[in-house]
Amino acid sequence: MADERQSERPAVTEPIGRRRALGLLGSGALGLLGGCFGAKDLFERSDPGEQLSVAIKSPPADADTRALRIARFLATNLTAVGINATVVPTRRETLMRDVLVNQQFDVYVAPFPECDDPDFLRPLFHSRYTDTAGWYNPFGFEDGDVDSLLELQRRQDGGQRRRTLGTIQEKLARAQPLSVLAFVDELRALSSTVGVGYGADGIHSKLGYLTLSSATLDTVPDPTAGQTNGTAETRTAAPSETRSPADGIRMTLTDNRALKNLNPLSAAARDDGVVTSLLYDSLGQRIDGRVRPWLADSWTWSDESPVEVSLDLSIREGATWHDGTDVDATDVAFTYRFLSDTSMGAFDSPVPAPRFSGRASLLDAVETLDSNTVRLTFDSVSRPVARQALTVPILPAHVWESKTGKALVGSIDTEETLTEAVVWANRNPVGSGPLRFRRLQPQERLVLEPFADHFLTDVTAPHLKPFADGVDYDALTFRRAPSSEAAISLVQNGDAEGTGLGVAPSSIPTIGRDSSLDLSVTPTRTFYHVGYNTRRPPFDDPAFRRLVARLLDKAYFAEEVFEGYGKPAASPLARHDSLASQLAWDGRDPVAPFFGEDGRLDTDRAREAFRNAGYRYTAEGELVVS
Template sequence: MVPGSVSYRRQVLAGLGATALGASAGCLDFFREVGSTGPTQLSVNVTTLPADDDTASSRIARQLVDNLSEAGINATIDPREDEQALRALLLDNDYDIFVGRHPAITDPDELRTLLHTRYSEEKGWQNPYGVTIPSLDDLLDRQRSESGEQRMQTVTELQKELFDLHPLSVIAYPSKLTAVRTDLVTDTLPGGLTTRNDYLRLEAANPERDRLLVSLFRPTVTENLNPLVPETGPDSAILDCIYDPLFEWIDGELVPWLAEDVTWTEAENTVTATVRIRPALRWHDETALTTADIGFTYDMLRDTTMGDSDYAIPAPQFRGRSSLVDSVDTLSNREITLEFPDTSIETARRALTVPILPQHEWEDRTERSADHLTTAIETSNEEPIGSGPFIYEDSTEDSDLILSRNEDHFLLDLEDPHERLESLRGDTTFDEIEFEVGVNVGVVLSDIDSGNRDITATSIPPGDVESVQNNYDNTEVLVGEGQEFFVLGFNTRRHPMGNHRFRQTVARLVDRNYIAETVLEGYGQPSDTPLKRTEFVTDEFTWTGQSSLGLFPGKDGAVDPEAARDTFRDAGFRFDDDGNLVV
């Protein structure tokens, strides 16, 4: 029986019986109190980043607040600095509506930890919107165990349900805009420095350079090098240069990395992966890397207390991938098995791409320090030790980070590499990569043009592209397909954000075309779906010029007040004589 249906309500009322009847006096007192105070204007707070930190997010939030105000809602904007905004969303659930950038979603299974009821009490990007919808849970569970056309059908149904229920609303995908010196060979880098592979391809294409000078606009990786937390955001590729996975996606193919090969078996409802790793692998401190480290990594990702607490405290990052693994069994120093219950091979492969951690560095970081924190999560991981192609050398908080070449990395010594790996190898590699936090965009662009910097790791604002084209002789902008997207996230724990019709109506008040054309200055694509960068977007979710929610009730980003009120009236909301939406 569906909660909210007529028959369901009748059953509940019948079950209450005399108890409900006896409590009716209290209900009448409540209604008298409401009647005496009268309805009040709805107030909504929109949390975002300040314009200095993220101009586009701030402008989207401002457009939304202005349009909500025109529609009769007391809407205010709540700008918070980068880390405080993320904390409000991911840790404290202290927001009504969040406007900002959402990390890339490259597989439908990432929606499982983002929206499943099971993860609604966890921290990080684990259901930060507080969604508890059984129909979504069912579809999220089903797609995990399916593959091929069957999974495609389920994911299509999932997108329809997600669009109807609307716990989050996709606005647009901004382009990746990379400023780079014209004398740096970037033919293999159309999308900028987005992944570890981009750094490797860049060095393979520039054998004459022994140093790469990279500019950052966020100081996060100079302060925190912990791969288990989501704070690094778009700079996570830098940590990937330090830590290696078992397998890596290269040009759409899952390629052995630390692993030499994998064998998949299926029995009843369980998939098993038997992974054999490459011989003579070593950590940056020369300690041997074995399957004990791999087993430890999966255990820690699933519970950073390693069983020393009454309840598990998972790592906030990689939760979706680690949750696929039920158990690991070390067969030898080079061979290990991983079991995946109720999971298809297609989905289970995702779990093989988490960064592997050195047990001898992390095994003492299991102490619980708060309800949802351990030292493994809280540590800034100074002087990290990994096995990746680059080694940590030095860093200065808010200033710079220096990585040096790992001359013992397996990639340099492969005699017969996979063809995908061959594209990542050059005759020589950078001796050093130096990341420096720029004071502002203007200073960074001047440094690149004068030769003091080579390239930006994160995007420059769209408004600076024309300036580069007109004012800088030695600098150009690479325009790539961005992976992250702008989102309206609703805290469904709060009224009326828990009402799906309210969420849909609010989402209509953002003019996606205007955002893409004006706020992003043409360097972005409007969209309705969080799966745009996957193969699971069917024709019905392809952008056709307007949102599937309906026409924007206005023009050029500004709503027509009466038309906006009509959209709320159609959703069942009402207004007082002064045009205020009341609750």
């Protein structure tokens, strides 16, 4: 198979170096390891005395223009300071595999998926996770002080925890295992016939999709418009627009990974996991900022101490899987053990799930008290942090227990690195969520339908009132759109009710000129970042990483790359209430200010900083490897 990536070089000099073998080779794997490997996929390395060569990986333009523009900006500035920098546009799934599974990268540019509780910093930066697949310290970052603080914050709450998190952020800012660039606001185009119910999480969210409605579904035509429902304005359909409820709600996706892989554990196949969250319920669901009972009917903490010991919870009576099998305590216990080790003890070392194992690691033990009751025991974890463990998808044991074997990728043994559970595409998923699988046309279309036996069809709890009685449509269809422009055209032409994923800010005039479209703007906790592989010199040197960070103009990115719909930041908690005050943005980066202004690099100043840090240049101005 031909190499899927083509390098971009801002300078004419060719990269110099040797190529290092990947640990996981193969082709044709489903899900996590999709794509092809070969000699051309390996990274350039630099020999002592030769010019330093760096490869910057990012999604291609048709997948993420913003990430690619940032990668090119960085490559240009690295070249200006004497480093031979190459941009390597890489298919999204392959990029995530290279970063999150094989750790085969020098530098990459990508968005980090939205997280609610700051405890996501623990698996992201703790040294114990350096060899774990997924968003578990892909940087290879190791710092004993940071490890201790990450462990400490999970035992704390309130102001005490915020202070510890502040110290963690300051240490990370100095160490720069990654450079946070900007938090994004997601823009979406919606048909003005769409009614938005629960808008707190945005439209593209589990609760958002459960409360969408369309005035064109089986309505009586009315010439008046402007009826308000929730946070969005809807209008009544004209006669020609009236559709059958069976048509349902149709949303576009510009990322087709969710249209070929429905494995909720795959980090490479999805960023946000919204689609699979509709299929798989968790014990608790974050509603209005709090984790509330969802698949669990209720729970009781063992005592009122600041650090809880255990939690007893009961599963909703009558809960069933989509195949009719009862959901019971055995499934819950299986899920937590499985997330911690998808081999279930069959391998010499555990194989944690690439997603959710960080939350599962908060538990010390899981015990089934009866067929409907489970006791979760936590290892010195405060109640706010412990609740995060309740938000993992509960899996049917009778489906997943057969996926514990060693994965074979493209007929090449992966040497116990991965299990079948990790690479399985799961194209006929069985969950317990409010929607169930109906049909999949791989890479083109996914159709979900309401699960008639779901508990939301008959609930009385006040926190579930916005979602009671189930959804207002007979189907939810996600269809592929190759670009923002194509996605908007589908909505304009009546072939979709909205864009599921965000569209480019350049599309705003198109949306504004069309009275049949509404613009939705959702601030998110998704942040773009540059990640460094600290296993590789010179990125093992925090001083070098700080210098590279100063080649990035975050304010320029916010205005020019994100077109005003991005907020520059210096901390991964910039949109949390635990942001360290010293890292608040005040017109410039408080730790790694850009060597220049308005996107223009002060090359002389930047080169002098590299020299002062001990890096050597040749007479030709090339920065060389010592």
